[in-house]
Amino acid sequence: MSPLILLSFFCVILVATSQGSDVVHRIQPLQIHPLRLQSDSACLSWRVAVEAHNIIDWTVAPEGCEGYIGNYMLGGQYRKDSKVVADEAYEYAKSLKIRDIGKDVWVFDVDETVLSHVPFYALHGFGAEPVNYIEFFEWLAKGKAPALPESLKLYNKLLSLGIKVAFLTGRGEELRNITATNLKNAGYHTWEKLLLRGPGSENTTAVVYKSAERRKLEEEGYRIVGNSGDQWSDITGTNVGERTFKLPNPMYYVK
Amino acid sequence: MSPLILLSFFCVILVATSQGSDVVHRIQPLQIHPLRLQSDSACLSWRVAVEAHNIIDWTVAPEGCEGYIGNYMLGGQYRKDSKVVADEAYEYAKSLKIRDIGKDVWVFDVDETVLSHVPFYALHGFGAEPVNYIEFFEWLAKGKAPALPESLKLYNKLLSLGIKVAFLTGRGEELRNITATNLKNAGYHTWEKLLLRGPGSENTTAVVYKSAERRKLEEEGYRIVGNSGDQWSDITGTNVGERTFKLPNPMYYVK
Structure with a gap:
C-alpha cells in the first residue's frame, strides 16, 4: 500500500469516525497489529473466493484483512467492480424483449445492493470485526443509507427499458416505512413491489425466504428477467x- | 505494473516462446499497443466478474488485459487463489462422514482444474487473443500438460480421506489414452471413473453433458460429495x- 493511499485511508476513517454521535469513545490511537497483517x-484471494462462492458461511473477514478491505471499499x-457488474446487467437487459404489460420485473436486494452501509462498516472494521447488531439496527433505523451509485444508474436504465423493479429484502416488515423513505431519498423513486420479511418467515434462511417470495411473484404472473444481489443467498435457491x-461484498455474509 | 514485474513477465514470455517447436515464427518484436492497454x-474487475459468474459467454479476454492476465497466471x-479454493475444499471434505463402501466421490474436471494449459496459453496471449484450435489440439495430443499443484495436493488428501475420484471432462473419447497417460504422468495415479464425451454427446453444451454424466453416477449409487471445476458449466446444471x-480461470470460457 503506498503511503499516499494509506494516508487517504486513515483520513477517511478519521472523518467517518468523527461523524459518529459518540465521537469521544471512538477516536482512539490507531491500533497496529503487525503480526496479524496479511498480505x-x-x-x-480470500475476496475472490468469497465472490465466487467458494468460501461460505463466514462470520468475519480474515484477521489482518481490515486494511485491505477498507482500501478496497x-x-x-469496489466502485469499479460494481460498475462492471451493472454494465453487464444493462447489456443483458437491452437484449431482452420487454412486454408492455408491466409484468417483466428485475429483483433487487436492498442492503449492499442498492443501499450502502459503508458509512456504518467504516466505523466497525469493514466486516473484519464482529458487528454489534444493536448498533447496526440503530444505524438502519436512521434511514440514511446512501445509494450505491452504479446500482442507481442501472435502476434508472432498467426503468427506461420498461422493466419494473421489485425490491426483495431480508429486512423485517417493521422497517417498511424507514426502508421506503430511505429508498426514495436515495433516488429510487418508484417500485412495483417492496417485499420485506413478514410474520412466519423470520426464522427461515434468506435462500428459503427469498425463493418463496420470488415464487409468489411468478405465481402472480410476473416474469423475473433479472436478479441482482450482493449475497449468493439472493441469487440461488x-x-x-x-x-x-x-454484486461485490467482502464485509459480511448472509446465509 | 512495476518495471521489475514487467521485465520478469516479458522474460517468462520469451522463455515460454523459445520452448515452442516453431521458435523462428514466434519470436517477434514485442508489439506495444498503448491505446489498448487497460488499467x-x-x-x-473483469476477472472478478468472470469468477463470480457475472460475465458469461465471453470468447476472449478484454483487449489490453493480456499483460494483466499473464502476470496473474x-x-x-493464480497459485494463491487456487490454494485458497483447494484449502477450503479440504476443510469441507474433512467435515464429511465418508462411508467405507467406496461410493463417495469427488468430481474433478480435467483442463485447468487438475491439468494446466498455461504452457500453451502463455504462447497465445493468455486468452486475450483467439485460440487456434488446431494448434491447441496438437498441444493436447502431446499429453504433456503439467499438474496444477494445489489440485494435486487436494486430490491426494481426498484419497487419504477415503473419497474416490471421478474425472469428468469435455474431452472426447478419442483422447482417452492420452488423457489417462497425461493424468498418471502428472501424478494422478488412480481414479474411480474417467468420463469423456462419447458418441451422441458431442453437440451438447458442457452443462447438459456434465449434468447427464453426474446423474448417471448417482444412478449407479455414487454420492457426489464435492465437485471442482474451473468453469461454471462444471458446477451448475x-x-x-x-x-x-x-477454480480460477481468466483464459477461456466454456458454455
Missing part, C-alpha cells in the same frame, strides 16, 4: 430469474 | 454434488 494478495476498486448478478 | 484495476496470484468449488 494484500492473501486478502485478494473506499479506494475505488429456486425461481432465481432468467439471469443473476452477484 | 490493472479494470482487468481485475505466472506471477503467483443438475446433480452438481453436495458442494461445488470454482
Whole structure:
C-alpha cells in the first residue's frame, strides 16, 4: 500500500469516525497489529473466493484483512467492480424483449445492493470485526443509507427499458416505512413491489425466504428477467430469474 | 505494473516462446499497443466478474488485459487463489462422514482444474487473443500438460480421506489414452471413473453433458460429495454434488 493511499485511508476513517454521535469513545490511537497483517494478495484471494462462492458461511473477514478491505471499499476498486457488474446487467437487459404489460420485473436486494452501509462498516472494521447488531439496527433505523451509485444508474436504465423493479429484502416488515423513505431519498423513486420479511418467515434462511417470495411473484404472473444481489443467498435457491448478478461484498455474509 | 514485474513477465514470455517447436515464427518484436492497454484495476474487475459468474459467454479476454492476465497466471496470484479454493475444499471434505463402501466421490474436471494449459496459453496471449484450435489440439495430443499443484495436493488428501475420484471432462473419447497417460504422468495415479464425451454427446453444451454424466453416477449409487471445476458449466446444471468449488480461470470460457 503506498503511503499516499494509506494516508487517504486513515483520513477517511478519521472523518467517518468523527461523524459518529459518540465521537469521544471512538477516536482512539490507531491500533497496529503487525503480526496479524496479511498480505494484500492473501486478502485478494480470500475476496475472490468469497465472490465466487467458494468460501461460505463466514462470520468475519480474515484477521489482518481490515486494511485491505477498507482500501478496497473506499479506494475505488469496489466502485469499479460494481460498475462492471451493472454494465453487464444493462447489456443483458437491452437484449431482452420487454412486454408492455408491466409484468417483466428485475429483483433487487436492498442492503449492499442498492443501499450502502459503508458509512456504518467504516466505523466497525469493514466486516473484519464482529458487528454489534444493536448498533447496526440503530444505524438502519436512521434511514440514511446512501445509494450505491452504479446500482442507481442501472435502476434508472432498467426503468427506461420498461422493466419494473421489485425490491426483495431480508429486512423485517417493521422497517417498511424507514426502508421506503430511505429508498426514495436515495433516488429510487418508484417500485412495483417492496417485499420485506413478514410474520412466519423470520426464522427461515434468506435462500428459503427469498425463493418463496420470488415464487409468489411468478405465481402472480410476473416474469423475473433479472436478479441482482450482493449475497449468493439472493441469487440461488429456486425461481432465481432468467439471469443473476452477484454484486461485490467482502464485509459480511448472509446465509 | 512495476518495471521489475514487467521485465520478469516479458522474460517468462520469451522463455515460454523459445520452448515452442516453431521458435523462428514466434519470436517477434514485442508489439506495444498503448491505446489498448487497460488499467490493472479494470482487468481485475473483469476477472472478478468472470469468477463470480457475472460475465458469461465471453470468447476472449478484454483487449489490453493480456499483460494483466499473464502476470496473474505466472506471477503467483493464480497459485494463491487456487490454494485458497483447494484449502477450503479440504476443510469441507474433512467435515464429511465418508462411508467405507467406496461410493463417495469427488468430481474433478480435467483442463485447468487438475491439468494446466498455461504452457500453451502463455504462447497465445493468455486468452486475450483467439485460440487456434488446431494448434491447441496438437498441444493436447502431446499429453504433456503439467499438474496444477494445489489440485494435486487436494486430490491426494481426498484419497487419504477415503473419497474416490471421478474425472469428468469435455474431452472426447478419442483422447482417452492420452488423457489417462497425461493424468498418471502428472501424478494422478488412480481414479474411480474417467468420463469423456462419447458418441451422441458431442453437440451438447458442457452443462447438459456434465449434468447427464453426474446423474448417471448417482444412478449407479455414487454420492457426489464435492465437485471442482474451473468453469461454471462444471458446477451448475443438475446433480452438481453436495458442494461445488470454482477454480480460477481468466483464459477461456466454456458454455
